[in-house]
Amino acid sequence: MSLRVRFAPSPTGALHIGGARTALFNWLLARGSGGQLVLRIEDTDRERSTDENVAQILDALDWLGIDYDEGPIFQAERAERHREMLQRLLDDGHAYRSNATADDVKAFKAEHGGRGFRGEPEADGAVRLRVPDDGATVVHDVIRGDTRFEHVHLDDPVIARADGSVLYNFAVAIDDLDAGITHVVRGEDHLSNTPKQLLVLEALGAEPPTYAHLPLLHGPDGKKLSKRHGAASVQELRDAGYLPEAVRNYIALLGWSLDDSTTIMSDAEMIAGFDLARVSKSAAVFDEQKLRWLNGRYLRELPPAELAARLEALLGRGGLEQAAELAQEKMQTLAEFWPLAGFLVERQPYDEKAWAKVMRDGARDDLAAARDAIAAAEPFDVETVEAALRGVVEARGVKPRAVFQPLRVAISGSTISPGIFESVVALGRDETLARVDDALARA
RNA sequence: GGCCCCGUGGUCUAACGGUUAGGACAGCGGCCUUUCACGCCGCAGGCGGGAGUUCGAUUCUCCCCGGGGCUACCA
Known part of the structure; x- marks a missing residue:
């Protein structure tokens, strides 16, 4: 059977870098194995899910260049199927209705020395999955090995609201099962949920998929990544001027490495080399500095x-x-x-600090000399302009910067710009002279 | 509080019992240079702590400490 993975974001907000990383890893897995990637929107929380967020997520994936083979499947649209499975569990006694509240659960645990909550079947109320009293559920994780959850510590989880609408831990298990998902690759924040999903599958007599829980991403302060940590959403990254290929490369490095020395990788290299077994277990901190550097590398490679x-x-x-x-x-x-x-492209206002720093002493005279050289340069190309300007430097016996910086501020408004000769030629003789004349008049 | 996961320089990571603990970003110094960058060269900086296993632990085990996740009729 070919590998089938899924990316299942909840549309309760924009796609963040952590979700993007999860999507990327699933994508790499699918593309590297000839398998399929299924996109599923987990919108069973009708209160918090919005169409805007769905659109944003789709847009973010598109921008990132992460395509999928099936979907988007909307979890909410599968309500009928969920109800059907729920009824099955109710019928065969694997689940029961209960009106126990969160406080009841707390009271139960206090009374029973911290043991997991076990309710009594009632005529109505929310639906809870019955967890066996004895034994344990073991999560076999490709990245973390086995994690054992003793049933005595587990509460009977609520899998559907009193109105019959199902909850996350139930819906995920059903949807992954129905979609034929072979590998569930998601964030580590879901590790504690896995035994609940495993228990649902077991009650249904179904085979569980293989699991892999990715290490979480943290902000620079070591806390879980959130909007407060700057450019955390994919849209913000795009607006900040990052390239999707650089973002893909960067986030691939968060929790995974190709080998002991490779940093820059093409998509083909990532796809060919990606391996869940090489995914790290510890949380990573999103470091925008490194993304910037990497982005610069990609930027310079662009035609x-x-x-x-x-x-x-x-x-x-x-x-x-x-x-x-x-x-x-x-x-x-x-x-x-x-x-x-x-x-x-268009004239910019002077940066006053730059002006004050550069336009002093003999700056005006140097600029005037530069003006004459530019006016006389023929043909008007980089070579000739450079020769003319260097001639000014030579003739006046000053440092190159004494001539170039005033000229730079005159044409760009700033002390920072691309090469001065190239800039002058790009601007053209007339425009350059016009700007220099204005600067001369101001100095 | 309970359950669970994690722990190599500031950050991302390599190492899967024996290495001068490797690479990258950031930092610092230098070179290049018309500014700023880029690029190149160099420097500094790390195995959280303690026991144990072993001829030998970053690597295996246990304890502690630290960080994180879950603990919703959210996902």
Whole structure:
């Protein structure tokens, strides 16, 4: 039987980097084995699930380049099937109705020395799965080995509300079973839920899938990753100017490694090399610094036309290719493009600190000399402009920066820009002179 | 509190009883240089603690400590 995995996000929020990592690992597994990836939306919590979130998740997966073979399957639409299975458990005594409240459960445990809650069947109420008093349920996990859960400690879990709508731990077991899922790969926060799902499967007489619980992702403060940790959602990553291929590569490294030295990997390498057995057991911290670095590496590899296309999509404007090419080697994210090279597209206001720092002493004279050189450069190409400007430096007997920095501030408004000769040529003689003249007038 | 998982430099990780504990990001220093970056070179920094097993423990066992997850008629 071929491998079938699933990614089953709950649409109670945007897709976060942890969910993206889970999706990626499942995808790598499917693509590396000729198996299938099923997308299932776990929306049984009607209160918190929204269409907007579903759309966001789908959009995030699409942007990440993670495609699926089946789905999306909406769990809520399977209610009838869930009810049918629920009734089966009720009929054969594996489940019972109970009106016990959370407080009742607490009281029971207090009274019975912390033992798991066992209720008495009632005519109505929520449905609880009956957990055997003796024995234990062992979770065989590919990553963590065996984990044993003694039944005495387990409460009879509520698997359906009083109105008959089913709860997560029940729905997941049924849906994975019906979808023919062979490997359940999900976050470690589900490890404690697994015995409940195993018990449901057992009550149904079904074979359980293979499980693999991925280590959790934490924020820089060591706490569970959340919105407070900055660019945590996939959409935010996109808006911050990260490339999907860089994000894929980066998150693949969170809890997994190809070998002892590989950091940058193509999708093909990841797919071919991914192995659950090499997934780490300990939680990882999302480190945006490293993502930035990795993103920069990918950015520099992009053909200029492709880089321009990505920038144009992000910024919503065209005609960026020339500027993109000049800025490429200095960017780590797409978002850094505009502050760095926006002046090549449209004039930017002066950064007053930059102006104050550069426009002093003989700066005006140096700039004026540079202006004349630029005005006379013929032909107007990088080579000639560079020669002309270096000639100014030589003639005036100053440091190169004495001439280049005022010129840089004059045309870009900032002390930071792509190469000055390339920038001047990209801007064109007329525009350059116009900006220099304005700066001269201001100095 | 109960149950469960985890523990290699600041961060991501390699090592599956014997290595000068390897790589990457960040940091620091240098080179390059028109700015900022990139790139290159170098430096610093780690096995949470304690017992035990063993000729020998980062690696195996136990205890402690630390972090995390679950403990909903959420997922």
